[in-house]
Amino acid sequence: MTGISDPLALYVHWPFCVSKCPYCDFNSHVRESVDQAAWRAAMLADLRHEAEQLPGRKVASIFFGGGTPSLMPPETVAAVIAEAEARWGFTPDVEITLEANPSSVEAARFADLAAAGVNRASLGLQALDDESLKFLGRAHGVAEGLAALETAQSVFGRVSFDLIYARPDQTLADWEAELRRAIGFGTEHLSxxxxxxxxxxxxxxxxxxxxxxxxxxxxxxxxxEATRTITAEAGLPAYEISNHARPGAESRHNLTYWRYSDYAGIGPGAHGRRSGMATVRRKKPENWMASVERNQHGIEREDALTPNERAVEALVMGLRLGEGVDLSRVAALAGGEAPIDAKVLARLIAHGLAVREGDRLRITEAGMPVLEAILRELVLA
Incomplete structure (x- = not known):
């Protein structure tokens, strides 16, 4: 279980985008203007509230997500990083990631964002052909996106980027060629x-x-299947169902979620987990801002999770990982036995879809394509 002295992750949600992509169900909003000074002050107030609830911790990672956090002024990013360090302190190898659109306008800010303290960038390239980018509603073209990637690789210590596949009319050969091209850009991590x-x-x-x-x-x-085979052969094996990295280059922030450790979430719609408590911020930007002005935080709900709820969450998150989960830890969270159906587990193991080695349970390569179905049957919610 997570201890009160264990390192902490901080998630910062910036909800604004230039436009809404047609596939996106994230908490993102388009606004004609944003009062940057007011937003910076509100973010810092929300952060201070979380720091008061989680004293004595060190921050091991910060993740600026969205929305489009590369639209944040670098001085706001710097202020949030500085406040987090002042309130908690950082581990020596703190990972600070910012999601970015690969446009030329935003790439022009990358050096300033790096100077603000960001040391890892995650770029939303999404596709490597212009027709697909247009279909996905992206504002950048391939040439602009690759120029932004080159800029990111020159200023940030670590770089990842996203691609979306199984697009309409995309063949297996199309995707294999696109993926091999993507691997050739040399980043340490792909989502x-x-x-x-x-x-x-x-x-x-x-x-x-x-x-x-x-x-x-x-x-x-x-x-x-082709994705997992090609990335593994290239030295970027899947460490989570959709995330691939060179050994040692995994997203430490996202591993906090999947390993079910504590994380604080600030900003509109941000979720958090702290000491058995689930926190949810108000989703609409204006409502979140009003809450911060009124209460000095944007929290809409704080729910104490039952032992079984915590164990279920740990299983659902942890079985996404190649390393799987430690069932003894899950049982400790549950205050008894891990909430899994023993008969279903035996059947999964017999069919080669899961493996149990002592207390460690993991889903096999054969099981990963049907992970969602496995979780529905296996986990006793």
Whole structure:
């Protein structure tokens, strides 16, 4: 279980975007203008509240997510980093990641963001052909995106980028070629996601109208298998179902989530987990801002999680990882036995979909493509 002296992760949500991508179901909003001074002050107030709830901890990672946090003024990023260090202190190898759009305008800020303290960038390239970028609603083209990647690699110590595959009409050969090209850019980390049609998105509306077809599941499974094979051969094996890295270059911040350790979340819609408590910030930017002005924090809900809820969350998150989960730790969270169906587990093991080695349970390569179905059957929520 997480101890009160264990390192902490901090998530900072910047909710604003230039435009809303048709596949995106994240808490992102388009506004004509943003009062940057007011937002900076509110972010710092929200952070101070979390620091008061989590005293005596060191921060091991900060992740600026969104939205589009590369739209944040570098002085705001610097202020948040400085406040976190002042309130908590940092571990010697603190990882500070910022998600960025690969546009020329935002790339021009990369050096200033690095000077502010960001040492890891995660770029939303999303595709390596212009037609696909247009389909995905991205504002950048391939040439602009690759120029931004080159800039990022020159100023940040660590760089990752995202790609979305299983796009309409994308063949296995198309994806294999695109993925090999992506690997050739030499980044230490890749986040590779299958396109999904999320409720409430523009793609969902198009799907309901018959204007967009879902990708064939069998074909998507072939792309998933090829992704894992190609990245492993290139020295970037999957350490999580959609994330691939050179050994030692895994996202330490995201590992905090998947290993079910404490993290503080500030900004609109941010979630957190601290000492068995689930926190949720107000989602709409204006409502969050009003809450901070009124209460000095943006919290909408704080819920004490039951032992079983904590154990279930640890299983659902941890089984996404190649390393799996420690069932003795899950049992300790549950205050008894790990909430898994023993008969289902025996069947999964017999079919080669899961492996248990002592207290360590992990999903095999054969099981990962059907992970969601496995979790529905295996975990006793």
């Amino acid at each position: 590779l996601y299958q396109l999904t049609i999320e409720p409430g998105t523009r793609f969902a509306t198009m799907f309901e109208k018959g204007e967009l077809a879902a990708y064939d599941p069998d074909a998507a499974a072939d792309l998933f």
